Amino acid sequence: MNKNQKEWIDITSGVNVCKCMRCGKCSATCPSYDEMEYHPHQFVYMVEKGNIEPLLNSDSLYKCLTCFACVERCPRGVEPAKVVEAVRLTAIRKQGNNHLIPDQIPEMLDDDLPQQAIVTAFRKYTK
């Protein structure tokens, strides 16, 4: 267990993962549940246990839609999306670890795709 990494994720998220009572409502309400290897409640639990490596290497980091459903609906105010975000930042802040690079953009474009999609994806996937 990498203690510094866990501490840094706790600081970055601002979340006290120990408040979680394991009800699973975050995962039940997540629109990306089916697409995820690790679900929102697992992010919270695994960060609590310091089992962060599998999360850092999982595509689940890029499935969160930032819809804040888990943040709004958590009965304990744990705010799981902030934990997902902190783990994702830990992954992409490493040089060379960007999930999206500008060269990939042209083939993703069509005539109607709003700029909003591109800037949002960059903010989420790239440092």
Place this chain on the structure above:
Amino acid sequence: MQTFTYYPGCTLRTKAKDLDAYARSSAEALGIALVEPENWQCCGGAYTTATNEPATKLSAVRTLMSAKDSEGLVTVCSACHNVIKQTNYDISRNQAMANKVKLYLGLDEAYTGETTVYHYLELLRDVVGFDNLKSKVIKPFKDKKIAAYYGCLLLRPSKALAMDDPENPSIMEDFIRAIGGTPVIYAQRNECCGGYITMEDKEQAHKRSNAVMDSAQSMGADMIITACPLCLYNLKKNSGSDMPVYYFTELLAEALGLKEVANE
């Protein structure tokens, strides 16, 4: 005439010109002056919740500061609204963040959330008033069943957005009533359309946007309205449904008899 600072954001200048043009013409007809700040920057599209990412908040703070001396800052795009509102909320409660931003921007004084932010729908509800709006409607949407699509960004997190009840909102339904239509309540109205996942996973974008359209249609909707360019894109292009999707400002302009004028 009341004067507000108006922040269009990147997409209203390009792929969502209708959302912008109808917002401006309708505001003018309703006696509201919208003044765009000079040299505004893109809001970033998504709010970074991380406590140690001050750089991602700077453009929103610049926008908020540009409206400090007006009656308030008006946004239309749901994403811009979400980012700017969350920034304003957090910076008003987090002195350390306010100080960091002050140092980054070289400000004389820290900005600590003094600006009032209105989404255009809030402007209609809280400044214009829905009863007043109703009295100005020339072409009501009589017998039209209209589904309001809130998506995620207008309502959540409700602590910061504070627009409406996050699970049982009514602001868009009240807007629909004001323009003479019949609102349709459906389960998916405040669930996510898939957002930016359309960039790399069309299948998921289809699944989410189709769930929204299906849910609205199953409750008898003739059309669906949104404030968000990315929602409009997903609902139109990725859902596979042929139910019409409009920006709420387009219906507003039409009800006020301004649509033909705008198209001329």
